Amino acid sequence: MTNRRFLFLLGSSRHGGNTELLARRAAEQLPADVEQEWISLVDHPLPDFPDLRHDGGYSAPDDPHARRLLDATLAATDLVIASPLYWYSVSGLTKRYLDHWSGWLRLPEADFRGTMAGRTLWGVAAYASHASLAEPLAGTLHHTAAFMKMRFGGVLLGNGTDRGDVLKDGEALTRAKTFFAEEAPPAVFPHQAG
Ligand SMILES: Cc1cc2nc3c(=O)[nH]c(=O)nc-3n(C[C@H](O)[C@H](O)[C@H](O)COP(=O)(O)O)c2cc1C
DSSP states (O other), rough: OOOOOOEEEEESSTOOOHHHHHHHHTTOOOOOOOOEEEEEGGSSSOOOOOOOOOTOOOOOOOOOOHHHHHHHHHHSSSEEOOOOOOOTTTTTTHHHHHHHHHHHTTTTTOOOOHHHTTTTEEEEEEEEEEEGGHHHHHHOOOHHHHTTEOOOOOOOOEEOSTGGGGGHHHHHHHHHHHGGGSOBOOOOOGGGOO
């Protein structure tokens, strides 16, 4: 795993939540030579994303949080979206970050698409009710990876809602031990397969 750099983007609106706890358990298994960067999106509030695609386009972000997140994203070989399940999908903070990709994709100086292609997108999510209800979240991340020609490592799910609950989900903790060791296949839309 040499020369890999994992960026953990924490999408919960609270610090130290179940999603973060589970992501940290999985990250503990990464070899020491793998760099890790942890960023909580709640500490880097992004502005509303303006759709300027057909109205003049985008210039390099002058918002410091957007700049920081863009630079960290471009530097990551492995991007871990650690978002709790909010209304069956990613949290609002996470969704807003992904919306900004639409602008970053159009910055000629960033080559965002070319840089991200071939890198790996992973998901970690805590949920309160049933794992099957996290399908829209997993679909969002899978399709995002496919659109970007990234690899998709899948989603590590953990059950819990009160603080620390996820540490009682033995199945999730077991899966966390090997989650990042699993090979991530290229993400492809079903209709593109074969
Ligand atoms: C705004 C909001 C929406 C939520 N929506 C869902 C949901 O659709 N399905 C579910 O199982 N849990 C839902 N939950 C529960 C959270 O997924 C759960 O509390 C989780 O532990 C929160 O993640 P965190 O501990 O990392 O902050 C929701 C919680 C909040 C605050």
